[in-house]
Amino acid sequence: MIIHAYPKFYLRHAQAALGDAFDYAINTCGITGCDFIQMFVVSSVSKRMENGEPAYLVGKSGIEIALEVVAETKGQELQTESTERMDRSAEYWIGWAVAYYRWYSGRRYHEIFQALSFEALQKMYYTLHEADVTKFADIAEARLKECFSDTNLKRIRTTYGCTQAELAQRSGVGLRSIQMYEQRNKDINQASAETMYRLSKTLGCTMEDLIEK
Incomplete structure (x- = not known):
C-alpha cells in the first residue's frame, strides 16, 4: 500500500507551484538548474512542502516559493519580474513532474534529486512531457531503487x-x-x-x- 505524502486535493496546486518556481528561477532569473535544485533541497521550503503544510502547498505561488528559497539560502532578493508564458517550459515540467512523484512516492526531495540530476530530468522531458505523469513516476521509482539499493x-x-x-x-x-x-x-x-x-x-x-x- 502506497502512503502518499499529503492529501491529493493539494497535489494539483503543489505541482503548478513547483513548476512555476523552477521556470521563474531558471528562465527568468538566470539561475542554473543545478544551483536552484541545491538551494531548494537545503531550504526550509522543501521541508515544509514535504511535511504537507497547506501554506506552502496551496498558499504560495511558484514565484513566491522561488523568492523565499533564494532569500533563505543566498540572502538575496530577486527583483526580476515574471513574464507571461503561453507554453510550459522544460523547467516547468521538471518541477511539476517531481512534485507529482514526491506526492506519489513519499520520498524526500533530496533523495529524488540525488538520483535524478537536472540534466537527467531535462533529457526525460523530451520523451515524457506528453505522456501521462505516471510514466515518469514509474521511471523515477526505478532510478531511485537503483540509487538507493540499501533498505x-x-x-x-x-x-x-x-x-x-x-x-x-x-x-x-x-x-x-x-x-x-x-x-x-x-x-x-x-x-x-x-x-x-x-x-x-x-x-x-x-x-x-x-x-x-
Whole structure:
C-alpha cells in the first residue's frame, strides 16, 4: 500500500507551484538548474512542502516559493519580474513532474534529486512531457531503487552512525529482527507500529521514512 505524502486535493496546486518556481528561477532569473535544485533541497521550503503544510502547498505561488528559497539560502532578493508564458517550459515540467512523484512516492526531495540530476530530468522531458505523469513516476521509482539499493532502515542507521547492535540496544528491537529487515528477509512494512515507533524515535526520523516503497 502506497502512503502518499499529503492529501491529493493539494497535489494539483503543489505541482503548478513547483513548476512555476523552477521556470521563474531558471528562465527568468538566470539561475542554473543545478544551483536552484541545491538551494531548494537545503531550504526550509522543501521541508515544509514535504511535511504537507497547506501554506506552502496551496498558499504560495511558484514565484513566491522561488523568492523565499533564494532569500533563505543566498540572502538575496530577486527583483526580476515574471513574464507571461503561453507554453510550459522544460523547467516547468521538471518541477511539476517531481512534485507529482514526491506526492506519489513519499520520498524526500533530496533523495529524488540525488538520483535524478537536472540534466537527467531535462533529457526525460523530451520523451515524457506528453505522456501521462505516471510514466515518469514509474521511471523515477526505478532510478531511485537503483540509487538507493540499501533498505531505508540501513541507509538511515548508517547515516545516524550506529551499528545494528547499538540500534537494537537503544530501541529495544531485537538484533535479529533488525538484521532481517535490512537484508529484506523480513518485510519492515509489516512490522508492528510499536517496532516502527521505537526504530524511528531512536534514529530521529519518521515512521514513514522507514517504509519501503
